[in-house]
Amino acid sequence: MVLKLTGLADLSPLGFDTVIDVRSPAEYAEDHLPGAINLPVLDDEERARVGTIYKQQSPFLARKIGAALVARNAARHLEGALADKGGGWRPLVYCWRGGQRSGSFATILSQVGWRVELLEGGYKGWRRLVVDALTVAPPPPRLFVLDGNTGTAKTELLSRMAALGHQVIDLEGLANHRGSLFGHRPGGQPGQKAFDGRLAVLLAALDPARPVLVEAESSRVGALMLPKQLWAAMGVAPRLNIAAPLMARARYLGQAYADLTVDPARLAAIIDSLRPLHPADRIEGWQAAAAAGDFVELAAGLMRDHYDARYEKHRARYGTDRDVTLHSADLDEPALQDLTRRLARAIGE
Numbered sequence: 212m213v214l215k216l217t218g219l220a221d222l223s224p225l226g227f228d229t230v231i232d233v234r235s236p237a238e239y240a241e242d243h244l245p246g247a248i249n250l251p252v253l254d255d256e257e258r259a260r261v262g263t264i265y266k267q268q269s270p271f272l273a274r275k276i277g278a279a280l281v282a283r284n285a286a287r288h289l290e291g292a293l294a295d296k297g298g299g300w301r302p303l304v305y306c307w308r309g310g311q312r313s314g315s316f317a318t319i320l321s322q323v324g325w326r327v328e329l330l331e332g333g334y335k336g337w338r339r340l341v342v343d344a345l346t347v348a349p350p351p352p353r354l355f356v357l358d359g360n361t362g363t364a365k366t367e368l369l370s371r372m373a374a375l376g377h378q379v380i381d382l383e384g385l386a387n388h389r390g391s392l393f394g395h396r397p398g399g400q401p402g403q404k405a406f407d408g409r410l411a412v413l414l415a416a417l418d419p420a421r422p423v424l425v426e427a428e429s430s431r432v433g434a435l436m437l438p439k440q441l442w443a444a445m446g447v448a449p450r451l452n453i454a455a456p457l458m459a460r461a462r463y464l465g466q467a468y469a470d471l472t473v474d475p476a477r478l479a480a481i482i483d484s485l486r487p488l489h490p491a492d493r494i495e496g497w498q499a500a501a502a503a504g505d506f507v508e509l510a511a512g513l514m515r516d517h518y519d520a521r522y523e524k525h526r527a528r529y530g531t532d533r534d535v536t537l538h539s540a541d542l543d544e545p546a547l548q549d550l551t552r553r554l555a556r557a558i559g560e
Contacts, residue, residue, distance in 0.1 A: 214303065215331040219340050219415040227303040227328070228296075233316045234306050234334065242404035244305065244330075244337055245412055250288045252281040252312050274311075281315045289323070301326045309333035338404070344411040350444035351378075351414070351423040355558050358427040358534075359453030361391070361518040362460030362510065364542050364550075365426050367467070368453070371551045372424055377560055378417055380425040385409045388433030391518075392481050393471055395433075406435045414441075422558040424451075449533035451557050453550065455542050461511035463542040472506050485517065 216222060222230075222244070230247040232239050235258045239249040253261060257280050265273035302325060306313035309332050320327040330336065357365050366383055373379045386406055388394045401409070417423055427450065430442050437445075455463075471478055482497045493516060500509040537553050539546045 212326075212328045213309075213331045214328045216336065216340060219344055219412050222303075225303075226301070228300050229302045231302050231304045231316075232306075232334070233304060233312050238307065238334075241402050242338070242408055243334070245408070247305075248292070250292055250316075252284050252306075252316050253277065254284075257284075277311075278315070281312065282319075285316055285319045289319075296325070298324055301328075303328050303330060305330035305333045305337075307333050308335050338408075341404075341408050341411040344415055345407060345438040346440060348414070350441050351380075351417055352419055353422040353558075354444055354448040355422055355424050356427050356445050356448045356450045357424055357453070357554070358450045359455075360460065360522045361514050362464045362467075362542075363453035363455050364463055364467070364547060365453060367547060368550055368554060369424065369426050371547065372554060375551070375555070377555060377558070378421050378423045380410075380413060380423060382410075382426060382428050382432050382437065385413070386432040386435045388435070390428055390432045392484065393468060397470070400433050400435060403435055407438070410438070410441075422560060424554070424558060449535070451554060452534060452536040454536050454538045455546075456540065457511055457515060458507070459539075459541045460514060461507045464510040464514075465506045468506075468510075472504075475501065489516065 214225070230244055232243045232247040232249050233252045234243075234249070235251050235253055235255045236249060237255045239247075239251070243249070257277075261273050261277040261280070264276060302320065304313045304317045304320070304327055309330055313329055313333060317327045317329050332339070357369060359365055366381075366389070369379050369381055373381065383390050383394075387396050387398060387400050389396065400406070425445060425448075427445070428437065430437050465472075478501050479498060482494065482501060485497075486494050493512075497509055497512055500506070500512065535557055537550060537557070539550055
């Protein structure tokens with residue numbers, strides 16, 4: 212049986228036990244359907260070999276060799292990853308275009324007795340839905356941008372709002388990056404297509420009647436580009452600006468970036484990358500604070516002399532008469548709880 216998806220939300224309620232991507236590991240690593248596992252019927256080397264034979268020798272020979280490889284790999288999956296699946300197991304299988312690779316594997320699974328379904332259009336069809344969601348579908352109509360200088364706990368506040376059931380778009384979470392020179396996170400960033408897919412699925416699940424909160428970002432989060440349509444909507448949306456004293460922000464950053472402070476060499480290299488933008492004595496002062504483990508002082512200096520001026524310039528370009536500033540004397544636990552409540556009121560929930 213062939214399944215045709217008309218929207219990104221169509222897959223969730225269908226109740227498949229497993230979504231199987233039979234493409235090569237490299238194709239799967241670049242991007243795949245949410246929750247899909249990879250059971251390749253041709254690995255990267257085998258796929259390249261069959262493709263070369265198809266182009267340079269004979270399509271018939273390529274199909275014959277490919278069929279033998281698919282059968283061999285399918286047997287390995289049946290004896291391995293699928294060995295514990297019972298008779299009622301219900302999988303969805305897809306490949307690049309929903310063609311030979313997924314069709315061959317699905318035929319074998321159906322002969323076992325499983326109720327297997329194929330995804331029409333394969334990954335290519337899914338990717339088309341993702342692109343449409345990011346370029347054709349309208350952005351959230353009740354969008355609010357959470358803004359504020361570096362260290363105002365925007366990401367933490369966004370997480371707290373989400374935990375309370377408010378609708379949020381966590382771009383830094385989707386991109387696995389904090390959105391600055393110091394923003395690298397363990398595991399690195401996903402590819403652009405994978406980021407697009409994560410964001411598109413999230414947008415498709417939003418209730419357009421309810422407000423949506425997104426953190427202010429540039430058009431790029433780390434190496435990843437935001438969709439132009441969403442970026443444009445963020446530029447005209449009302450902003451909720453968090454304002455806190457410099458030292459309160461510095462104390463907060465000293466905790467929030469604890470993973471960075473345990474790697475002195477990496478921290479020193481990032482500070483050194485700022486040399487073209489600042490006097491040598493300032494760079495040396497930051498390096499001395501880092502070496503001494505005075506991360507609060509380092510954070511204060513970086514914000515005062517590097518980040519704050521850039522944020523103010525950016526904010527001046529995108530501010531609206533609907534902006535609201537939420538002041539807080541501190542960013543400790545009671546203050547964050549209070550800011551979360553005030554944010555909920557500000558967006559009307």
